[in-house]
C-alpha cells in the first residue's frame with residue numbers, strides 16, 4: 239500500500255452483525271465511523287453474573303483482546319489499568335450513524351478530547367438512555383450535532399451526513415469526500431420503512447457522486463430468509479385486525495426506541511378507541527424527542543390517547559417519593575394494574591419482557607393477546623423465548639408475531655450496491671461477506687483489524 243493512500247481499517251462489524259468500528263485515514267486525518275459494541279461482545283468470557291470490572295477501565299477488556307489496542311484513541315482514565323500507555327488523541331473525530339448500541343456504546347472509552355458528531359435526534363436518544371438510568375453512560379465528550387445538508391470539514395475530509403430510514407429515529411448514512419474521491423458509508427438502513435423516501439434520497443446522492451468506495455451494511459444477506467418480514471404499514475394493518483376483532487386486552491412487545499413502531503400502535507389504538515399504555519421510560523423518551531421538530535412525536539402529557547403505567551412500589555402503594563425524579567413527571571397520566579384489569583378492552587399496553595411480572599397483578603382474561611413486534615429468536619433454544627412462551631401459556635395469552643425489519647432485504651442490498659456503483663465495496667454488519675460478493679463482484683472481503691486502500 240502506498241503511504242499516502244486513503245485507507246480503511248475495520249476494527250469491528252467484521253463477519254458479525256453489529257459492533258461497527260471503522261477507521262478512515264486520509265493522510266494525516268483520521269476519523270472513526272461508528273464506535274459500537276457487538277451483540278456477542280465478550281460472551282466467551284463474561285455473562286450476566288460475571289462482568290468486566292468497571293473501575294478497571296479497559297483493563298479487563300484488553301486482557302481478552304475485546305477492544306483494539308490502538309494508541310491515541312482512549313481516555314487516560316480508561317487506560318490506567320492497562321499496558322497501553324496514554325497518548326494524546328490521534329483521531330480527529332468520530333461520526334455516529336445512529337443511536338443503536340452496536341454503533342455507539344464504546345464511545346464511553348474514548349478520549350474526551352476527540353469530537354463526536356451525531357444527528358440531533360441521536361443525541362436526544364442518548365440523553366434519554368442516560369437520564370432513565372439504563373446503565374448507559376457515554377462519558378463526557380465534545381458533542382457536535384448535524385443534520386442532512388450539513389458539510390463537516392475535518393482535516394482533509396468533508397463529511398456529508400444524509401438521513402436514512404432505519405428502526406430508530408435520526409439514522410444517517412455518510413458521503414465522505416476524501417482526497418482520492420468520495421467514500422459512501424450506509425450505516426444501517428432499509429427501503430421499506432415509513433421514511434423510505436430518506437433512504438432513496440441517500441442512494442440517489444451517493445450514486446451521483448460516483449463513489450470510489452462504499453461501506454455497506456449486510457444484516458439480511460443470507461442464503462435463505464426464514465423469518466416473516468412485513469413493511470411498517472403491514473404491521474399496523476395486521477395489528478389493527480387483531481385489535482379490531484377482540485374484546486380482550488392487547489399487549490405489545492417492541493424495541494423501546496423504535497418510534498415508527500410506537501406510531502403504528504398509537505394509530506391502531508386511536509382507530510379502535512383504545513388508550514396506548516406506555517412505560518414512564520417511554521414517556522420520558524417521547525418528551526425528549528419533542529425537542530426535535532422533525533420527528534413529530536405526540537406529547538404524552540397532553541395527548542389523551544396515551545396513559546402511563548406505574549408499578550406498585552414496595553409499600554404496596556404509589557407514593558410519589560418512591561419513584562425516580564424523572565418518573566414522577568408523568569404521574570398525572572398514571573394508570574395501574576387495577577385500571578388495566580378493569581379496562582382490558584380499552585387498552586393496548588407496551589409490555590416489555592422485563593415487565594412481565596406485572597401480568598400477575600393485571601390478571602388478564604384468558605384469550606388476551608400479545609403482539610410480539612420484534613425479531614424472532616435466533617435459535618430454537620433461546621432461553622428468553624422459552625420463558626416468554628411459558629408466561630404466555632400460563633396466562634393463556636394468544637401470541638402473534640408481527641414485525642418489520644430495520645434492515646433491507648438481500649435483494650435490496652444487492653440492488654443498492656448496483657445502483658450506487660462504487661468502484662470497490664466493503665461489507666460490514668453481516669455474517670455473509672462471501673455470499674454478498676457472489677452478487678457484487680466489487681466486494682472486497684475484509685478481515686478484522688486489517689487495513690485496506692479505498693481504491
Ligand SMILES: [Zn+2]
Pocket residue numbers: 336338404426644
Ligand atoms: Zn441499527
